[in-house]
Amino acid sequence: xxxxxxxxxxxxxxxxxxxxxxxxxxxxxxxxxxxxxxxxxxxxxxxxxxxxxxxxxxxxxxxxxxxxxxxxxxxxxxxxxxxxxxxxxxxxxxxxxxxxxxxxxxxxxxxxxxxxxxxxx
Amino acid sequence: xxxxxxxxxxxxxxxxxxxxxxxxxxxxxxxxxxxxxxxxxxxxxxxxxxxxxxxxxxxxxxxxxxxxxxxxxxxxxxxxxxxxxxxxxxxxxxxxxxxxxxxxxxxxxxxx
Numbered sequence: 001x002x003x004x005x006x007x008x009x010x011x012x013x014x015x016x017x018x019x020x021x022x023x024x025x026x027x028x029x030x031x032x033x034x035x036x037x038x039x040x041x042x043x044x045x046x047x048x049x050x051x052x053x054x055x056x057x058x059x060x061x062x063x064x065x066x067x068x069x070x071x072x073x074x075x076x077x078x079x080x081x082x083x084x085x086x087x088x089x090x091x092x093x094x095x096x097x098x099x100x101x102x103x104x105x106x107x108x109x110x111x112x113x114x115x116x117x118x119x120x121x
Numbered sequence: 122x123x124x125x126x127x128x129x130x131x132x133x134x135x136x137x138x139x140x141x142x143x144x145x146x147x148x149x150x151x152x153x154x155x156x157x158x159x160x161x162x163x164x165x166x167x168x169x170x171x172x173x174x175x176x177x178x179x180x181x182x183x184x185x186x187x188x189x190x191x192x193x194x195x196x197x198x199x200x201x202x203x204x205x206x207x208x209x210x211x212x213x214x215x216x217x218x219x220x221x222x223x224x225x226x227x228x229x230x231x232x233x
Binding site for chain 2: 003004031033035040041044045048056093109112113115
């Protein structure tokens with residue numbers, strides 16, 4: 001399967017603990033996005049990377065959240081001191097922007113992984 | 122700020138009948154519009170997108186969408202629904218930023 005993969009698929013943790021999720025994008029994709037989805041809602045943008053650079057962060061991304069993409073391939077999303085309100089599905093997506101078109105106007109579709117469901121007890 | 126509205130939480134249609142899932146949007150600048158489908162325990166799957174050009178966009182699995190600039194709408198359509206089309210459908214818009222803004226989703230139920 002050459003799609004976006006996420007690990008773990010499910011995580012149950014106690015309030016106050018730290019958790020880390022991993023996303024492996026489609027191999028040639030240079031853009032990587034993190035979204036959060038709660039029950040009955042559409043995904044909400046958290047942050048995105050172009051290669052290893054984190055270019056945009058949502059106001060939803062509090063100081064307890066940090067994301068990295070150190071080598072421009074896989075990415076991790078860490079939540080420190082988890083709270084019950086952090087319980088959600090965390091989605092990763094990737095897309096490809098050809099070289100030379102950085103900042104260009106044509107958006108390419110994003111391909112989503114299966115998500116990591118976080119439950120904070 | 123950009124936003125997307127999906128006014129129907131659920132749409133019910135009989136197999137073989139045409140279906141429409143509604144979406145309206147609000148953006149500054151040119152809208153780039155997308156439809157995604159979500160099946161249980163699976164990730165969001167891309168169906169189609171409107172960037173520019175023809176107002177009728179054709180996508181995967183026989184779906185199409187009609188862009189209407191004056192009504193700021195991007196309704197998803199299919200001429201003949203299948204039971205296997207039953208899923209959660211999301212409309213999304215991208216404007217000035219790089220991220221997508223999603224609607225709250227519409228559950229499509231196709232009855233045999």
